[in-house]
Amino acid sequence: MGIAAGITHFFASILEVIQGIFAAILHAFQFVLQCFVDLGKGAANFVEGTLGFAIHNFFILGTIAAAVFGYLLYVQRQGSTPVSRTMKNK
Structure with missing residues (x-):
């Protein structure tokens, strides 16, 4: 019985090694x-x-550009820019 169990365990361990290789x-x-x-x-x-x-x-840049554009339109509707008004007064 001991030899048969040893042979069974031997073949079982060979199958486990093959399964381990496939798993790896x-x-x-x-x-x-x-x-x-x-x-x-x-x-x-x-x-x-x-x-x-x-x-x-x-x-963010679009918002800043829109604010600058709005300011330029506002200044244009005033008739002249603040810089040009000061130049005309001199």
């Missing part, structure tokens, strides 16, 4: 695939952050 190969493929997925997620987050930054700055 599978995990290596999963690791590589997960790296590509994480790389894609990182790139998407970078693009999202960059576009968000650009859009926010676009609206």
Whole structure:
């Protein structure tokens, strides 16, 4: 009975080694695939952050430009700019 159990355990351990090799190969493929997925997620987050930054700055700069344009229209409707009025008085 001891020899039969030893042979059974020997073949079982060989099968476990083969299963371990296949599991290692599978995990290596999963690791590589997960790296590509994480790389894609990182790139998407970078693009999202960059576009968000650009859009926010676009609206801030647009607001400033609109204020300057509004001031220029206001000054134009007054007839002359403050600088030209002081030059005319001299």
